[in-house]
Amino acid sequence: MKIFLAQQNYHIGNFESNTEKICCAIDLAKKDGADLIVFSELSVCGYPPRDFLEFNDFINKCNEAIDIIRKHADTIGVIVGAPDRNTVKEGKDLFNAAYFLYNKEIKGIAHKTCLPTYDVFDEYRYFEPAYHWNVIEFKGKKLAITICEDIWNLGDNPLYRICPMDKLMEQQPDLMINISASPFDYTHEQDRKAIIKANVVKYKLPMFYCNGVGSQTEIVFDGASLVFDKNANLCGQLPMFQSKLEGFVLNDDGSIDGPIITQAKDVPDTDLNPIGLDEHLNIADIHDALVMGIKDYFGKMGFSKAILGSSGGIDSAVTLALACTALGSENVRAILMPSQYSTGHSVSDAEQLSKNLNNPYDIVPIKNIYDSFLSELKPIFKDLPFSLAEENIQSRSRGNLLMAIANKFGYILLNTSNKSELATGYGTLYGDMAGGIGVLGDCYKMQVYALAAYINRDKEIIPTNIITKAPSAELRPGQKDADSLPDYAILDKILYQYIERRQGPNEIKAQGFDAALVDRVLKMVNLNEYKRNQFCPIIRVSPKAFGVGRRVPIVGKYLS
Template sequence: MKIFLAQQNYHIGNFESNTRKIIQAIKEAKEQGGDLILFSEMSVCGYPARDFVEFNDFIGRCYTAVNEIKEHADTIGVLVGGPARNTQHRGKNLFNAAFFLYEKEIKAEVHKTLLPTYDVFDEYRYFEPSFNWQVIPFKGKKLAVTICEDIWNLGDNPLYRTCPMDILMEQQPDIMLNLSASPFDYTHDEDRKSVIKANVLKYRLPMFYCNAVGSQTEVVFDGASLVFDKDANLCRALPMFGEALEAVVLNDDGSIAGSVLEPASRVPDKELVPETLEPELNISQVYDALLLGIRDYFGKMGFSKAILGSSGGIDSAVTLAIACDALGAENVRAILMPSPYSSTHSVDDAVQLSKNLGNPYDILRINEVYQAFLNTLQPIFGDLPFSLAEENIQSRGRGNLLMAIANKFGYILLNTSNKSELATGYGTLYGDMAGGLGVLGDCYKLQVYALARYINRNREIIPASIITKAPSAELRPNQKDSDSLPEYESLDQLLYQYIEKRLGPAEIKAQGFDGALVDRTLRMVNANEYKRNQFCPIIRVSPKAFGVGRRVPIVGKYLV
């Protein structure tokens, strides 16, 4: 049996584009003699559609798309994903479904059983779990079709009470097919391989796994669709972060035609769970995810040009370099806004960076703007000493200038704050926290340095002086980040234990962290939730990002 995997980048709610892509892939598969073609989860409408699925018109258009697609499923079997109405009159109105199309008919409907509600997922809000499990007979084979999370319930501590493959095995299937929309994080490549391997070893069946690719605001899907034979050898791996259509021949004995990419002995046996932050871990994948995140955010929203504040610091330098790669240097405008406390070398570094990248830049000195604010506020501020208020005036002045230019010329402002700063509240609301998209908001400072080294892997793009100098906001004389924050080598590791590992203060202290440092840091994290709640969408690259995947109370008392 010749089976195609169609790894495609969908646009949520863009039914015309999604349907066109799906039909084109079907045509190509038929031309190459394909028997079956597999698409990803929720392919007709894009994933996650979230509250769009609460609109009856949206569901109707999903069905219209499926009906249009089925007209092309004449000599080839087609598995596409989409919401399906629940006609059983019990439970929620919809299922997360896979439609099996053949001979221009909907031959079968498979409903997702395991509906995740953790991290960025909220599927039980919308869908009813499956209560019927049947294999699909097709060309002498029995197909066991599952959807994404349905294969993730193995191991010593299953998350759900049901395992759909256990039920399907009673009907003696010949092959496992999984439609997935599994988001990227820097541990996930290893995770998915280990999970698929575990399924294959348990059920002794080959598996074809088709994952979505593309970025949907903050959530990035990396593709990397996989095919395993019945002996758990990895036989095919589609590219990460790109669309692909690939044919795989399944032999009658469960083997896969062609050579083995990785024998079972080399495929990971368990999910990757780093005990500490490893800044260099899969840093090339992190870079590619950020690249795709920017590119798709702009492309799907109809934007073409970006603007950002270039300070001569590491965060804005890395953001600028990635944005130029994603959008083209000519489409990214850097604005240098030195204040009375900006160092000459920071301006020089920012200029050199833009010259290296070839992007347009402007220098707008904010001394007069800053002084105008101070003069206006003098009757109220009086003779009070210089404080955080005066520091933040500079940051907010820059934010106003950036937004004015963005409004005038149709730019989207890219935010350059990193995860360490966002965690501790080291940023100014409506100032350097302004923006339409947070590029580095899920990267700790140590990871930002790792990204800079990756960007410079072939030649010096980011000037070495930007990478080696002490980080500073330059909002007061001789300021350094370490004046307000612990050293990043300690801070980032501590934050990782609290945010990614979800350890409490006593558990973190037991690992050897200084008790006073732990208490101070966790107070900062929790006291600044109100800032993060007002922040722009962040491109997610970690297992636990700020935003939709981390929900804590703004007014919570815990650890404050």
């Protein structure tokens, strides 16, 4: 049996585009002699559709798309993802479903059993778990079709009470097919391989796994679809961060034609769950995920041009380089906004960066604007000493200038704040925290340095001085980040334990970190939740990002 995996980039609610992509792939697969083609989870409407699922019109459009697609499924079997209405009227109105189409008909529908509600997922809000589990017979084969999370319910501590593959095994299937929308994080590719291998080893069946690709606001899907033979050898892997259509021949004995990519013994058996932060871990994948996140955010929203403040610091430099790769240098405008506290090399470094990248830039000094604010506030501020208030006026002046230029010329502002800053509240609301999308908000400062090194892997794009100089907001004379924050090499490790690993203060202190420093850092994190709650969407690259996947009360006593 010749089976194609269609790893495609969908656009939530863009039924015309999604349906056209699906039908084109079906037609190409037919020309190549395919028996079956597999698409990813909720491919018809895009994932995650969230509250769009509550609109009857949205579900009607899903059904209309299925009706178009089934007409292309004449001589070929098609497995495609879409919502299915619950006609039993017990429980929620919808199922998350995989439609099996053949001979221009709907031959079967498989419903998702395991509905995740952790991190960025909230499927039980919309869907009812499956009631029934049936294999689908096709050309002499029995197909066990599952959807994403359904294959993750293995091990000694399963998340759900029902394992759908256990139910399907009662009907003696010949192969497993899983349609998925599994988001990227820099640990997750190994996780997937480990869990799919575990399924293959347990059930002794080949597995065809089709994952979506592309970014949906903050969530990046990396593709990396997989094919395993019945002996748990990895026989096919589609590329990360790319759309791809590829066919594989499944033999009757459960083997796959062609060379084995990775022998079963070399495929990971366990999830990648780093105990400590490794800023260099999969940095190339993080780079590519961020580029895709920027590109798809702009492309799917109908934007074409970006703007950002270029300070001569490493965060804005890395953001600018990523944006130029994603959108083209000519479409990214950098604004240099020096004040009386800016060093001369900050301006020259930022200028050199834009020259290296060949992107347009402007210099708009803020001294006169800042002085005007101070003059007008003099009757209220009187002779009180210089403080955070004056520092933040500079940051908000820059934010106003960036938004004014963005409004005038139709740009979208890229935010350059990193995860270390966002965690500790080292940023100004309505100033340097302004933006339409947060590019580095899920990368700790040390990861930003690793990204800079990766960007410079072939030649110097980011000037060396930007990378080597001490980080500074330059909001007062001689200011350095180290005046307000612990050394990033230590800070990031503490933050990683608290945010990614959900370790409490005593657990972190037991790892050898200074007790007073741990208390100070964790207090900063919790007290600044109100700032993050007002922040723009952040491109997610870690197992636990700020945003929709991390729900912490703004008003809470814990560690405060």
